[in-house]
Amino acid sequence: MECPICNSKLKLLTGIPRQIEFKKEIYKVYESYYKCEGCGEEFNDVETGDKNLIQVYNQYRENHNILYPDEIINLRKKYGLTKVDMSLALGWGENTYSNYERGAIPNESHNSLLRLIDEPKQFLKLVESRNDLFDKNEIIKIQEKVETLIHENKLHDWIQFVWPQKIKSDTGFVKPNLDKFANMVIYFVIKEKPCKTKLNKLLFYSDFLHYKNHLKAISGSRYRAISLGPVPTEYDAIYDWMNNNNFIYMVEEFKDCGVIEIMETNKYFDESLFVESEIEILNNVYEKFKDYLINDLKEYTLEEPAWKENVINKNIINYQKWGFEVKG
Numbered sequence: 070m071e072c073p074i075c076n077s078k079l080k081l082l083t084g085i086p087r088q089i090e091f092k093k094e095i096y097k098v099y100e101s102y103y104k105c106e107g108c109g110e111e112f113n114d115v116e117t118g119d120k121n122l123i124q125v126y127n128q129y130r131e132n133h134n135i136l137y138p139d140e141i142i143n144l145r146k147k148y149g150l151t152k153v154d155m156s157l158a159l160g161w162g163e164n165t166y167s168n169y170e171r172g173a174i175p176n177e178s179h180n181s182l183l184r185l186i187d188e189p190k191q192f193l194k195l196v197e198s199r200n201d202l203f204d205k206n207e208i209i210k211i212q213e214k215v216e217t218l219i220h221e222n223k224l225h226d227w228i229q230f231v232w233p234q235k236i237k238s239d240t241g242f243v244k245p246n247l248d249k250f251a252n253m254v255i256y257f258v259i260k261e262k263p264c265k266t267k268l269n270k271l272l273f274y275s276d277f278l279h280y281k282n283h284l285k286a287i288s289g290s291r292y293r294a295i296s297l298g299p300v301p302t303e304y305d306a307i308y309d310w311m312n313n314n315n316f317i318y319m320v321e322e323f324k325d326c327g328v329i330e331i332m333e334t335n336k337y338f339d340e341s342l343f344v345e346s347e348i349e350i351l352n353n354v355y356e357k358f359k360d361y362l363i364n365d366l367k368e369y370t371l372e373e374p375a376w377k378e379n380v381i382n383k384n385i386i387n388y389q390k391w392g393f394e395v396k397g
Contacts, residue, residue, distance in 0.1 A: 072110065074108055074110055075108045077105050077106050079103040079105055079106070080106055081101065081103055082101065083099075083101045083393075084394075086098075086099055087099075091129060097390075098121055101121065120284060127238065127389065130174065134180075136169075136180055136183050136184065137236045141170050141175075141183060143244065144186070148189075148215075149211075157203070158186075158195055159195075189219055190219070228307070228310045231307060232245060232250075232303075233290070233291050233302075239387050240388075241279075241285055241287075241388040242284065242285055243285045243289040245290065245291075246288055246342075249343065250301075250307070251316050253351065254268065254317060255316060255317070255334050255339075256338045256351055259338055260359070262331045262333055264332070266297060266298075267358075269300040270358070271355070271358060274357075274358070275354045276388075277386075277392050277395045280388045287350065291386075292385065292386045293379075293383055293386065294375070295383055315336075316334065316336055317333065320333050373394075373395060374394045375391035375394060378391070379391075
């Protein structure tokens, strides 16, 4: 690209920390922008501008408990409604509701209503109060959907209490997805049958490097800094659940250092759960670290600022705060 002022070459800079004011609050972002190598002027295109704005919006939403676009979309899909039907149920204009799904920040009253109707019984009350806008068959269909959701909620097993549920900065601003996490595990198990120590590092780099490049984690797993390096929170419980549900199984294998447990699987990697950028990151992480021995990879992660600054108190590692410093 060329500078529109002096026609010199533009250089893309990424991960530049800056303070930005939004709604009278200050947020730290890691900016991307183009800088002219001739006159020194700085420029944003649509992509870099969006990346900078998304970081601000994400942090503002977290501070004020405002729903994220993915949560609003999933809320509508949970009840099997179109955008038109959802806007009718809420009593909002279709454009207003559509803008929220595209990333606009809901006002306080709209956000409160969206959170309220996440509870199926409350949503049913809302729809029934607007029965003049829906025909009888539509109301019956929604009633049946609500009954199904209530029944499913009662069947949630204990893993739901271990696995994170909300979109936050420590889940990489995505809705945590246990199926995607399980398939990330399957991906690496198929590739090399790793032990837990190496697998934990491969998962950490996959999620954090995708956040660094695309402002979203892959799985939404949280990672904690412990003495052995970054690990998924409650990873032993999650792997036990995966073992009990036949995603993986553990095998003891003799190595030079003794007997260790490695993972194997009879499952196929479900590529349909992932977008192209996520597959690319998984492939890149595997290629980069496939020849690393366990201790070598552990030592590599111990050089990460994300680990160094959090290990003393065994903190959960915040994606927004540390993701842009992770080594690619």
